[in-house]
Amino acid sequence: MFELNQLEQLLAFAEYGTLSAAAEHLHLSQPALSRSMRRLEMDLSVPLFDHAKNKIALNENGELAVKYAEQIVREAKEMKESLVAHERARHTIFLGSCAPAPLWTLLPNLSALYPDMTITSEIRGLDTLQEKLLDKTYQLIALPYPIEEPGFASQEIGEEHLYFTLPSAHPLAEKKSLHLADLNGETMLLRPNLGFWTDIVKKAMPDTSFLTQDENAFDELVRFSVLPTFATDLALQRYNPPEGRVIVPIEDEAVNIHYYCCYRKNTLSKLTKLLQAKGKSKN
Amino acid sequence: MFELNQLEQLLAFAEYGTLSAAAEHLHLSQPALSRSMRRLEMDLSVPLFDHAKNKIALNENGELAVKYAEQIVREAKEMKESLVAHERARHTIFLGSCAPAPLWTLLPNLSALYPDMTITSEIRGLDTLQEKLLDKTYQLIALPYPIEEPGFASQEIGEEHLYFTLPSAHPLAEKKSLHLADLNGETMLLRPNLGFWTDIVKKAMPDTSFLTQDENAFDELVRFSVLPTFATDLALQRYNPPEGRVIVPIEDEAVNIHYYCCYRKNTLSKLTKLLQAKGKSKN
DNA sequence: ATTTTTTACGAAAAGCGTAACAATA
DNA sequence: TATTGTTACGCTTTTCGTAAAAAAT
Numbered sequence: 311m312f313e314l315n316q317l318e319q320l321l322a323f324a325e326y327g328t329l330s331a332a333a334e335h336l337h338l339s340q341p342a343l344s345r346s347m348r349r350l351e352m353d354l355s356v357p358l359f360d361h362a363k364n365k366i367a368l369n370e371n372g373e374l375a376v377k378y379a380e381q382i383v384r385e386a387k388e389m390k391e392s393l394v395a396h397e398r399a400r401h402t403i404f405l406g407s408c409a410p411a412p413l414w415t416l417l418p419n420l421s422a423l424y425p426d427m428t429i430t431s432e433i434r435g436l437d438t439l440q441e442k443l444l445d446k447t448y449q450l451i452a453l454p455y456p457i458e459e460p461g462f463a464s465q466e467i468g469e470e471h472l473y474f475t476l477p478s479a480h481p482l483a484e485k486k487s488l489h490l491a492d493l494n495g496e497t498m499l500l501r502p503n504l505g506f507w508t509d510i511v512k513k514a515m516p517d518t519s520f521l522t523q524d525e526n527a528f529d530e531l532v533r534f535s536v537l538p539t540f541a542t543d544l545a546l547q548r549y550n551p552p553e554g555r556v557i558v559p560i561e562d563e564a565v566n567i568h569y570y571c572c573y574r575k576n577t578l579s580k581l582t583k584l585l586q587a588k589g590k591s592k593n
Numbered sequence: 594m595f596e597l598n599q600l601e602q603l604l605a606f607a608e609y610g611t612l613s614a615a616a617e618h619l620h621l622s623q624p625a626l627s628r629s630m631r632r633l634e635m636d637l638s639v640p641l642f643d644h645a646k647n648k649i650a651l652n653e654n655g656e657l658a659v660k661y662a663e664q665i666v667r668e669a670k671e672m673k674e675s676l677v678a679h680e681r682a683r684h685t686i687f688l689g690s691c692a693p694a695p696l697w698t699l700l701p702n703l704s705a706l707y708p709d710m711t712i713t714s715e716i717r718g719l720d721t722l723q724e725k726l727l728d729k730t731y732q733l734i735a736l737p738y739p740i741e742e743p744g745f746a747s748q749e750i751g752e753e754h755l756y757f758t759l760p761s762a763h764p765l766a767e768k769k770s771l772h773l774a775d776l777n778g779e780t781m782l783l784r785p786n787l788g789f790w791t792d793i794v795k796k797a798m799p800d801t802s803f804l805t806q807d808e809n810a811f812d813e814l815v816r817f818s819v820l821p822t823f824a825t826d827l828a829l830q831r832y833n834p835p836e837g838r839v840i841v842p843i844e845d846e847a848v849n850i851h852y853y854c855c856y857r858k859n860t861l862s863k864l865t866k867l868l869q870a871k872g873k874s875k876n
Numbered sequence: 877a878t879t880t881t882t883t884a885c886g887a888a889a890a891g892c893g894t895a896a897c898a899a900t901a
Numbered sequence: 902t903a904t905t906g907t908t909a910c911g912c913t914t915t916t917c918g919t920a921a922a923a924a925a926t
Contacts, residue, residue: 314596356677365906366905613879647925
């Protein structure tokens with residue numbers, strides 16, 4: 311039988327027109343390529359070239375052979391790429407979340423539980439998350455509600471609550487609590503990549519314009535700004551509380567979020583234990 | 594890059610389940626196959642097997658690789674078969690005829706004109722002939738009428754006329770000429786593979802039952818039979834006239850056949866000369 | 877005990893490069 | 902004369918088979 315090697319060489323010849331040119335691009339001596347093509351003719355038991363003394367060209371068979379070779383070589387490359395991708399996927403847990411907070415606990419726990427796996431995560435919209443869990447892009451997603459798909463498990467992994475952080479001089483800074491609507495219309499600062507939190511507050515404060523600032527410069531900006539911004543209880547545990555700001559709870563029921571971790575029941579067997587542990591430790 | 598060789602070996606392993614069994618069917622030592630599969634894993638930079646001490650089995654990647662390998666190997670075989678077929682076709686003139694007589698002149702002339710080509714011929718129905726000329730199965734066909742397809746040439750190559758051969762004792766044996774209908778209802782003997790002649794006489798003599806006899810035993814049978822049979826002027830030139838038989842011309846216009854040779858104008862360049870020569874020599 | 881896979885080692889085969897040759901433009 | 906393809910020859914690399922070892926049924 312002939313070999314893929316020879317088909318690639320045939321394609322190189324078809325592309326470059328002469329054995330010398332093709333051999334150079336193949337990093338091969340020209341006599342070697344000449345012999346290899348003769349072998350291909352033998353292996354196929356069909357002449358592929360018109361061999362003149364000083365010129366060689368594809369004949370009718372050769373042209374046909376090139377067509378086949380293109381297809382076969384393409385599929386061979388596809389095979390390798392696909393296998394490499396598949397192998398990578400076998401060693402990767404791809405985690406989607408609706409918000410940053412679930413990742414703070416899930417990522418380190420997953421790393422500890424599956425030390426050989428690469429953990430990749432991203433924050434996406436609720437529809438995207440569910441869709442890509444079903445099509446197996448994600449092995450695991452964090453949602454603000456449980457899903458009911460058969461064959462999937464949903465387990466609560468914690469809750470998060472939203473607060474305003476107001477400058478001390480703000481007119482409402484002394485209130486014990488507020489509604490989102492109370493600040494509707496005021497310009498506010500937002501961290502980027504807050505996931506579905508952004509949707510919630512934009513919906514409840516349609517007249518507010520939100521300024522989004524780079525994550526790294528955000529704290530700096532807040533310190534020297536008089537604009538109100540948000541915080542959550544989980545974020546306040548994780549990061550330093552903003553200086554010179556008053557934290558005011560928000561009473562809207564929509565900002566009391568319970569997170570659920572959703573995944574296929576027959577995958578990630580160690581995950582069940584992780585999630586049961588999750589119910590207790592919320593740091 | 595990996596090689597087709599290795600893919601075939603992978604398929605053999607997938608089929609036979611163990612390296613030993615696969616190696617035997619591949620006419621290869623088992624250690625060689627073991628190493629070859631390890632090389633395949635290296636070449637693909639992906640593990641394909643679960644290597645246990647004493648057992649080796651395809652893993653998830655391997656199963657996927659087998660699927661790809663099946664396709665690629667199938668196409669590789671297809672490539673070879675297709676090329677061999679194409680090569681054969683390049684050296685073959687496939688000739689279809691509606692009757693035996695045109696072949697008697699066309700075959701030797703084609704052989705002389707194209708000494709490097711294999712000449713293959715068969716007798717088929719008129720519709721089949723035209724259809725397979727158009728789809729390039731035939732390079733050349735002989736029909737009892739010219740065709741009008743654009744791009745095709747039709748040239749008359751001779752004529753043939755049908756006769757009855759009657760036993761001397763036959764009631765009609767002394768007639769100077771007859772019509773087909775005159776013997777309608779009588780049982781007759783027929784050579785096999787007469788092409789469209791069979792259709793002509795069956796149509797004009799619907800009440801006659803025709804007995805077809807093997808070509809080699811036919812002359813023998815005729816000699817000892819009192820059944821009428823047919824001959825043509827061309828057949829009488831070619832073969833010995835039947836003993837003890839009277840040759841009676843048939844007057845039906847339908848049995849005076851002019852043969853036409855039909856072929857693509859841009860192929861068989863030498864053929865034009867042949868056909869012009871054909872008009873003169875009719876042996 | 878037999879079967880199966882892997883490792884080790886020497887031999888066979890295949891493939892490559894350099895050089896030389898032939899032919900062409 | 903420079904370029905192209907084929908042939909010849911020696912060398913390297915690859916691949917193979919046998920033998921031996923390790924492990925499992």
